[in-house]
Amino acid sequence: MLFHPKILDSFAGYNRTLLTKDVLAGLTVGVVALPLAMAFAIASGLKPEAGIFTAIIAGGLISLLGGSRVQIGGPAGAFIVIVYGIVERYGVPNLLLATAMSGVLLFMMGVFRLGTLVRFIPIAVIIGFTNGIAFLIGLSQIKDFFGLSIEKMPAQFFPAVQTLYQAANTFNPIALGVAIGSLTFIIVWKLFQKRLGWLSHLPGTVVAMVSATIVASLLNLPVETIGSRFGGIPSSLPSFEWIPISWDSAQYMLMPALTLALLGAIESLLCARIADGLTHERHESNQELMAQGISNLTTPFFGGMPATGTIARTVTNIESGATTPISGIVHALTLLMIILFAAPLAKDIPLASLAAILMYVAWNMGEWKKFIDLKQFRLPYRITILSVFFLTVILDLTTAVEVGLLLAFITFIYRISSLSRCESADTKDFPTLNHLQGRVDAYRIYGAIFFGAVKLLEKIEENLPTQTLLLDLKNVIYIDTSGMDTIMELAHLCKIRNIKLIICGLDHQPLEMVQRSDFLKSLPADCFYPDLISGIKAATQS
Incomplete structure (x- = not known):
């Protein structure tokens, strides 16, 4: 079926035990998602509620309509750099437009079954941009980590570095202490989490954020908080608002929308593949893209930001015992309950603590070991x-x-x-050719005859025999249009010089290509043989 969410296949054998696991996993992931959603939104130049609304709406839709049983969707660190750049250059209204446009593109990618094509992006490209994004996330958090007095951070690298350097003398030692304390707490919690008994189920990022908030409030520390910068978080449901759309804006936002769509597709399908490896099940990539498209088309109308599959929350979901998309829906409902009943408490969260959480996320997001191991790979x-x-x-x-x-x-x-090569058939293997030296030449070709390897046939053209040319194509696995044109040019040259061309061993795709090009009709019937030996017998008899 074209549109078939995974949740429809998830209830065979479903029982109260599995439901309990899904609910507990959803509650855990919801708590984990809270600080990350706020931190990602703030780092992207948006209000913290934009991240939470996205986690609620997009997270619920992705679980309800997606192609994976356990994937958790929401705002992701990979989008921070892109979203911040769009906000700075085009403004928030155009970000909402670009997000909606990316949703349409993602949905169409799923409809046209392009999900498998994303897997063709080389791992070197994925590691390169993932590490680059992680580095930029860390760079973007230096301002709040050190408590620097910077009104607005530039999106570009060199201006950002210059701005940080110029504001270095404004750092707040109290904010730096809160950030270092939060980061140290997260790392230590992670190292000793398994020894904490029932407390091990609590995510270190949440405990660190709550602890930093309590300490900053009790001691009345002079650090910037969500309340001082954003006025807190609204304790109400997100309201629907139409996005201002114009043709002029849509033209300018096409490339940003395409970037968001491609990055969202890559992130979500990479996350789904990781989930497959942990659960030993297979996701449906095209259904996942359609779900991502619907969620990104919907969230902008509620003030949300781009969403995709999130690796850290998905792994947490799996490790917490999730088996069906119900856990993802519970995760979204958990965040909704927090917004409705605990939003006023968020105003005292120190931004330095959220910066520390993002620093930790950025470090774990990057595959830095690949840079250390670069010497093991080819240039x-x-x-x-x-x-x-x-x-x-x-x-x-x-x-x-x-x-x-x-x-x-x-x-x-x-x-x-x-890998493609051409070898002369050794005359020792075919004694019948010894007396035909210079008049009959036989060649074996291996690999693919395509536009990057046509030089193999061009070399044969430079040393044509006087009587018969035999080509053994049994080991050719692929011929493209350029390769076929080169073969036809060789045949034409042989015809002009009155040289008999014998083709041997055509099979599978090469045979299909020869048939489609009508090359078979251009040569006599006695010029095609199943193998080189048959062709040589024919050559010696002619």
Whole structure:
């Protein structure tokens, strides 16, 4: 079926025990998602409630309509850099428009079954931009981590570094102490979590945030809080508002929307694959993309931000015992209850503590070990991963991915062309050819005859025999249009020079390509043989 959410297949054998596991997992993930949703929104240049509303609405829709049993959706760290840049350059209304447009693009990607194509993005490109985004997240949190007095942080790398440098003398030692204390608490909690008994179920990020809030409130510490910067969080349901849409704005937002859609597709399907590995089940990638599309089309009308699958919350969901999308729906309802009944308490949360949480998230988000192990990989892999990383940091994600894919494409062509080879058939294997030296030449071709390997046939053209040319294509696995044109040019050249061309061993895709190009009709019937030996017998008899 075209549209078939995974939740429809999740209730076979479902019972009270599994429901209890899903509810407990959903409650756990909901608590985990609270500080992350607020931190991601603030780091993106939005109000904290934008992140929470997104986690509620998008998280619920992704679980209800998605193609994975256990994936948790919501605002993600990967979007911070992109969203912040869009907000700074185009404003929040245009961010909402770009998010809705990305939702349409994601849904169409699912409808046209493009989910599997996302898997073709090379791992070097993914690691490069993931590490680049993680680095930029860490850079964006230096302001609140050190309590610097900066009215607005630039989105670009060099202006951001310059701004941080110029404001270095304004750092707040109290804010820095809160941030370091929160980060240390999270790390220590993670190290000793298994020894904490029933407390081990509590996420360290939440405990650190609550502890920092209590300490800052009791001691009346002079640090910036959610209340001092944003006025707190509304304790009400998000209201529906139409997005201002104009053709002029839509044209400018097409590329940002495409960036959000591609990043959302990559993140969500990577997350789903990780979940598959942990649960030993398979997600439906196209259904997941359609669910992501619907959620991103819906959330902007409630003031939300872009959403995708979130790896940390999904893994927490699985480790907490979740088995069906019910846990994701419970996670969304948990956040909704927090908003309705505990929102006033959030105004005292120190921003330095949220910055520490994001620093921790950024560190765990990046695959830094891959940089240490770069010397183990070939030069093209190193160039690709480092190029994508530095371009993500210095320029933007779109340029980085484009360049990364181009480098990967060039590397792939080079590798495949280097695997294709042409060998002369040894005359010792065919004694009947000894007396025909110079008049009959036989060649075996291996690999693929495509636009990157047509030089193999061009070399044969330079050394044509006087009587018969035999080509053994039994080991050719693929021929593209350029390769077919080169073969036809070789046949035409042989015809002009009155040289008999014999083709041997065509099978599968190469045979289909030859038939579609009408090449078979251009040569006599006695010029095609199933193998090289049959072709040589025919050549010696002619």
